[in-house]
Amino acid sequence: MATYYFDVDGVLADFHSAYDAKNRALSLRYDFIRNLKPFVENIMLVKALIADGNDVYISTLVANKYTEKARIDWIHEFLPEIDNDHIITIMGHGKKFEYMKTEDGILIDDKKTNCNQWRKAGFVAIWLEEKGGKIKL
Numbered sequence: 001m002a003t004y005y006f007d008v009d010g011v012l013a014d015f016h017s018a019y020d021a022k023n024r025a026l027s028l029r030y031d032f033i034r035n036l037k038p039f040v041e042n043i044m045l046v047k048a049l050i051a052d053g054n055d056v057y058i059s060t061l062v063a064n065k066y067t068e069k070a071r072i073d074w075i076h077e078f079l080p081e082i083d084n085d086h087i088i089t090i091m092g093h094g095k096k097f098e099y100m101k102t103e104d105g106i107l108i109d110d111k112k113t114n115c116n117q118w119r120k121a122g123f124v125a126i127w128l129e130e131k132g133g134k135i136k137l
Contacts, residue, residue, distance in 0.1 A: 001053045003105040004046075005088075005096065008060040008071060010110030010131040012042050012078070028063050033070035038078045039132040050081045057105070059088045059096050097121040108135055 009015035013036040015027075027033075050056050058075055062068040068089045075082055088099050096107060097118045107118040107125040115125035128135060 001055065003055040003057070003102045004049060005057045005059040005100070005105045005107045006042075006046060007096075007107070007109040007111070007114065008058060008075070009036075011039070011108055011128055011135070012046070012058075013038055013074065014132055016131045028067060030066040030070040033067045034074055036074060041134055042132070043078050045135055045137075046079055047081060055086075055102065055105075056082065057086045057088055057101060058082055059099065059107070059109075060090065061093065062089045062091055064091075097123060106137075 006012055015036055018027075018032065018036055046056055058079070060071055062071055068091070071089060072084070072087055075087055085101075088096075088101065090096065090099055095117050096109070096114050100123075104123055107115060107123065108128060109115050109118075109125065110128045110131055112127050112129075115127040118125040126135065126137070
């Protein structure tokens with residue numbers, strides 16, 4: 001069995017289609033994050049990995065306490081199998097590998113920078129180049 005760390009925006013949730021660069025402030029609100037559409041195939045993959053006995057964490061950057069609460073509520077709706085101990089919220093721009101809760105793990109993220117940092121720390125990362133693209137493990 002393996003340990004996986006999934007990003008949310010661009011991997012599990014369709015943040016980028018909803019985001020409006022002209023009105024960035026909207027993306028800092030609870031209701032914006034809470035109402036993001038899931039990428040169903042990727043959600044189903046997470047559920048299958050858990051059902052197969054893998055350890056799955058959600059590792060996500062949040063902007064403030066409102067987006068943090070919204071993100072946790074969103075995860076509980078679409079992935080009720082993930083308990084709070086397996087949700088890692090990182091305020092601001094932290095390096096995800098610094099928040100790992102296990103000795104190792106595979107990161108699935110749409111940000112190349114996060115994947116590169118994860119790899120430089122000695123771990124495996126899968127860069128999902130296409131936002132919401134099907135994850136190939």
